[in-house]
Each structure stands twice: as C-alpha cells, then as structure tokens.
Amino acid sequence: MEKYNLSLVLFTWLTQASVGLLVLRSIYVRQSQNDKIKTYITGHFMLTSAFIMLVAGLILSFTHLHYPAHAYNAINNLGSSWMSREILAESILLFTVLVWYIVNRMRIRQIPVVIPETIAIVSGIVLIYFMIRTYMLPSIPELHNPSFPVSFIITPVLGGASLVFFFIRKKEPAYAERFRLIASIAFVLSFINYLLFVFLSNSYLLDSPVTFVYFAGIILLILSYYLNAKNKTGISDVIFLNLAIVCDLLNRVLTLTFTNPGI
Amino acid sequence: MRRYGFYIDTAHCSGCKTCQIACQDKNDLYPELIWRKVLDIEGGEWKEDEETYNNYPFAYHLSISCNHCSDPLCVHACPTKAMHVTDIGSVGIDESKCIGCGYCTWACPYDAPRLNKKTGRMSKCDMCYDKVINNENPVCVDSCPMRALDFGYLDDLEERYGDKKSIFPLVNEDLTGPSMVINPHRDSEKAGEGNSEIANREEL
Numbered sequence: 001m002e003k004y005n006l007s008l009v010l011f012t013w014l015t016q017a018s019v020g021l022l023v024l025r026s027i028y029v030r031q032s033q034n035d036k037i038k039t040y041i042t043g044h045f046m047l048t049s050a051f052i053m054l055v056a057g058l059i060l061s062f063t064h065l066h067y068p069a070h071a072y073n074a075i076n077n078l079g080s081s082w083m084s085r086e087i088l089a090e091s092i093l094l095f096t097v098l099v100w101y102i103v104n105r106m107r108i109r110q111i112p113v114v115i116p117e118t119i120a121i122v123s124g125i126v127l128i129y130f131m132i133r134t135y136m137l138p139s140i141p142e143l144h145n146p147s148f149p150v151s152f153i154i155t156p157v158l159g160g161a162s163l164v165f166f167f168i169r170k171k172e173p174a175y176a177e178r179f180r181l182i183a184s185i186a187f188v189l190s191f192i193n194y195l196l197f198v199f200l201s202n203s204y205l206l207d208s209p210v211t212f213v214y215f216a217g218i219i220l221l222i223l224s225y226y227l228n229a230k231n232k233t234g235i236s237d238v239i240f241l242n243l244a245i246v247c248d249l250l251n252r253v254l255t256l257t258f259t260n261p262g263i
Numbered sequence: 264m265r266r267y268g269f270y271i272d273t274a275h276c277s278g279c280k281t282c283q284i285a286c287q288d289k290n291d292l293y294p295e296l297i298w299r300k301v302l303d304i305e306g307g308e309w310k311e312d313e314e315t316y317n318n319y320p321f322a323y324h325l326s327i328s329c330n331h332c333s334d335p336l337c338v339h340a341c342p343t344k345a346m347h348v349t350d351i352g353s354v355g356i357d358e359s360k361c362i363g364c365g366y367c368t369w370a371c372p373y374d375a376p377r378l379n380k381k382t383g384r385m386s387k388c389d390m391c392y393d394k395v396i397n398n399e400n401p402v403c404v405d406s407c408p409m410r411a412l413d414f415g416y417l418d419d420l421e422e423r424y425g426d427k428k429s430i431f432p433l434v435n436e437d438l439t440g441p442s443m444v445i446n447p448h449r450d451s452e453k454a455g456e457g458n459s460e461i462a463n464r465e466e467l
Contacts (some may be wrong), residue, residue, distance in 0.1 A: 066363025
C-alpha cells in the first residue's frame with residue numbers, strides 16, 4: 001500500500017527549495033557587486049518566486065486532506081505531534097514571507113526589511129527540522145535511517161542554489177558560478193545519499209529509473225564543467241541543473257512513496 | 264486503570280475471517296473498509312534429504328486489528344487530537360476533529376487506522392466500546408468459531424496465556440506496547456527467519 005501522497009511529496013520539495021532560495025537570496029543581495037537597483041530587482045524576483053513556491057506547496061498539501069473543512073484543528077496537538085508543529089511553522093513562514101514581500105515591494109521604511117527576513121529564514125530552518133521529524137517515523141524503518149533527514153537538508157541547498165543561478169547567470173556570470181558550484185556539490189551529495197538510501201532499505205531499488213536519471217545527471221555535470229573550462233558556455237549548465245532538480249525530486253518521490261508495505 | 268486487551272491464538276486460527284465479517288457487519292463498514300483483518304502467512308523451504316529434495320511448507324493466520332496500545336503512536340502523531348485514549352483505555356477517533364490526513368496510518372505500525380471514503384475521516388476498531396461498557400465481549404471475539412480470540416483485562420490474559428505480543432510480521436512490542444497476547448503458531452519463529460510472506464496482501 002502506498003502510504004504517501006504525491007501532492008505531499010511535492011509540498012515537501014517546493015517548501016524546502018523555497019527556504020533554500022530565501023537563505024541564498026539573502027547572501028546574494030548582500031554580496032553582489034552589481035548595481036544596487038538591479039540587485040534589488042533580482043532579489044525581489046527571487047522573493048516572489050519563493051512566495052509562489054510556498055503557496056503552491058500549501059495548496060498541494062491541502063489536496064491530500066479528505067476533510068479539509070476541519071483543517072483549523074491541525075495545530076491542536078502541538079504538545080506531541082510533529083505534524084502540528086510543522087503546520088504551525090509553515091504558517092509562520094508563509095505569513096512572514098508575505099510581510100517581507102510587502103515591505104520589500106512597497107519599500108516601507110518604518111519596518112526594517114531585515115526583521116521579516118530574519119524571522120522567515122529562522123522559521124524556514126525550523127520548519128525543515130519539523131518536516132524531518134514528521135516523516136522520520138519509527139513505524140517505517142526505511143525512513144528511520146540517517147539518509148532520510150540528509151535528503152531534507154540537501155534539497156534546500158540544491159534547489160535554492162540552482163534557482164539563484166538561473167536568476168543571475170546572465171547578469172552576473174562570474175558570481176553565478178559560485179551558486180553553480182554549490183548546486184553541483186549538493187547534487188553529488190544527493191546522488192551519494194540516494195545510493196545510501198537504496199542500500200539501507202532494499203538493494204533491489206538500484207535498478208529503478210531514478211538511478212539512470214542520476215547517472216545522466218552526473219554525465220551532464222562533468223560535461224558542463226568541461227565545456228566551461230573550454231570557455232564554451234552555453235545552456236549545458238541550465239540543462240544540468242534542471243536535471244539535478246529532477247533527480248532530487250524523483251529521489252524524494254521514491255523515498256516517500258516507497259515504504260515497507262507493512263501489514 | 265486496568266487495561267483491556269485481546270488474546271489471539273494463531274495456533275488455532277483457521278483463517279475463516281468470521282471475525283473480520285462480524286466486525287464489518289456490526290460497524291456497517293463497506294466491503295473494502297476492514298478494521299479487523301486476517302493475515303495469511305505462508306512460507307517454507309526446500310531441503311536436501313540424502314538424494315532427494317523435500318519441501319517443508321508452513322502457513323498460519325493472524326487476526327489483527329487496532330491493539331489499543333499503551334503508548335499509541337497514532338495518538339501522539341495525530342495533529343488534531345481526533346485520535347485519543349478513551350475512558351476505558353481504548354484508542355478512539357473523534358470525527359468532529361478529524362481532517363482525514365492519514366498521518367495516524369503512517370504512524371501506526373499495525374496499519375490499523377483506515378480512511379473511510381464515505382465520510383472522508385479516519386476510522387478504526389473502537390474495541391466495541393458500546394459492548395465493553397456493558398461488560399460484553401467485542402463482536403469479533405464472540406463470533407470466532409474456533410475460539411481463537413479472547414478478550415478481557417490484559418493482566419488476566421497475560422496470566423492465563425503468557426505475555427508474547429509479537430510474531431512475524433508484527434513489529435517489536437516495545438515500540439507501542441500493544442494490549443494483546445499471542446499464542447504463537449509453532450512455525451512463527453521459522454517465519455521470522457525469512458522465506459515467508461503475507462500471502463493475502465490484496466485483501467488487506
């Protein structure tokens with residue numbers, strides 16, 4: 001029996017990638033050597049994208065409820081339910097990102113932008129921890145191993161760095177390289193972690209299509225770095241990073257939909 | 264408070280599923296919604312005996328439902344507090360709070376909570392609460408033609424039948440503290456060693 005719903009899988013990925021994007025965006029806007037106005041516009045686009053991803057994830061998470069009319073009860077059990085805590089952290093994150101967006105867009109000087117920014121980033125990191133605890137259930141041994149929480153840490157880095165790279169690769173190619181490097185390292189770690197999951201759960205999963213997509217990603221990673229070394233920059237980076245995102249997403253689908261059928 | 268519990272005699276269960284049907288009948292469940300399920304465990308191996316190979320198959324049945332655990336993971340996990348411990352110590356669901364998220368099913372190692380597609384809320388064995396408060400047995404226990412099920416206070420059952428609470432394919436009892444006692448089938452240890460499976464997964 002498939003215990004997990006695909007909409008929930010997408011919710012986890014989108015939320016984590018948006019948290020990664022928010023964190024790396026804050027680093028970008030502070031370190032960019034570009035014109036201040038241009039940096040502000042790019043940073044605002046990143047903020048908008050993160051907000052849209054969070055909203056999309058929230059809508060997707062609602063679709064798995066069979067009786068959403070009672071959804072307001074979902075934070076009743078903060079004392080012992082990690083899911084209640086996750087929902088609370090998600091709500092705080094969404095609200096603060098909305099405030100951050102408004103303050104940034106309207107340039108409201110009475111509220112320093114750093115306040116909603118800090119709250120959003122802290123609540124985002126806390127949310128990822130709560131997500132790990134929510135899904136790492138002792139009743140499902142396949143998810144109760146070290147590789148599973150690591151995948152929830154890799155996704156924000158991979159998703160966030162890839163998205164920042166997409167936003168700035170044309171305007172600041174030299175600076176974008178740093179984010180490509182971060183995403184590449186995260187991708188390799190994601191692959192190693194995928195292999196760990198396979199060996200810690202059931203090795204017969206090694207012949208799954210996800211493995212082949214990962215291998216294709218590794219080949220593209222090498223190819224894109226080779227072409228960059230030859231100064232033949234093109235769209236190989238974009239293709240590689242898109243494939244890296246697809247790999248990580250498929251990995252998530254596999255880990256969260258594959259569980260021991262139990263009884 | 265003394266805890267109630269079930270006794271499950273896998274050595275004598277014939278796998279007839281009368282308990283399952285009686286439960287569905289009493290609780291007016293539709294055919295696919297099963298609160299008490301009967302697992303068919305099958306296994307065996309081929310062994311070389313001198314110059315021939317002989318097969319040593321085995322099979323047994325395990326009737327299982329919610330075990331109304333002393334440390335119920337579903338109650339801890341439920342975000343709405345719909346899943347709760349009742350005044351008789353059983354685990355119940357408050358439908359007025361349930362959102363049908365299914366998280367209780369993920370948390371339960373026995374897969375006991377099931378989605379009722381008609382109501383959109385989770386549902387599960389309530390230990391026949393209405394019968395138990397009137398000092399009657401749950402309907403599954405009284406319907407068993409093999410007398411392979413029994414019900415009573417857990418400490419009485421443990422005194423009478425021993426304290427074994429997990430056999431293949433159940434998880435270790437330390438995880439949740441299930442309120443049940445099992446008389447293990449003679450081949451249950453062999454099943455735990457491998458070469459065995461739940462043969463009727465499609466029915467569950």
